Every structure is written in structure tokens, then in C-alpha cells.
Amino acid sequence: MKIACPHCKKESEWSKDNIFRPFCSERCKMIDLGEWANESKVIPGTPSIEAFESIDELGENDGIPPDDRLH
Numbered sequence: 566m567k568i569a570c571p572h573c574k575k576e577s578e579w580s581k582d583n584i585f586r587p588f589c590s591e592r593c594k595m596i597d598l599g600e601w602a603n604e605s606k607v608i609p610g611t612p613s614i615e616a617f618e619s620i621d622e623l624g625e626n627d628g629i630p631p632d633d634r635l636h
């Protein structure tokens with residue numbers, strides 16, 4: 566049985582040996598999964614990269630409260 570790869574539309578054999586099915590290759594599978602992760606199918610409430618970066622910045626002031634740094 567032949568199936569068309571969802572990513573590149575190339576025909577590939579549907580078999581138990583093809584661990585990347587329905588994709589034709591690991592490359593097509595990873596590209597498709599990557600697109601899924603990068604598109605707007607993000608789980609609501611997931612912290613953004615920016616949130617993680619501000620946590621890092623807070624850790625660099627040696628525990629000095631922001632109010633004391635102003636004086």
C-alpha cells in the first residue's frame with residue numbers, strides 16, 4: 566500500500582517497517598512536528614521565552630530589592 570507523505574507529497578510505502586509513517590522520512594516528520602510547535606498551536610498559559618529571561622535578570626542583582634537600588 567502506498568501513501569502520500571503529508572509534508573512533501575512523495576509516495577512512500579505504508580508498512581510497519583516505516584516508523585516515520587505517514588511521513589516518507591524522519592526529515593519530513595521532524596519538519597512537520599517543528600511547524601506544529603512553531604505555529605500558533607501553543608498551549609494557553611505556557612510561559613513565553615521573555616518570561617524566562619526576566620527571571621534570569623532578577624537573579625543577577627544579588628538579592629538587592631529594586632527599591633534600595635534607587636537610593
Ligand SMILES: [Zn+2]
Pocket residue numbers: 570571572573574575588589590593
Ligand atoms: Zn516526505
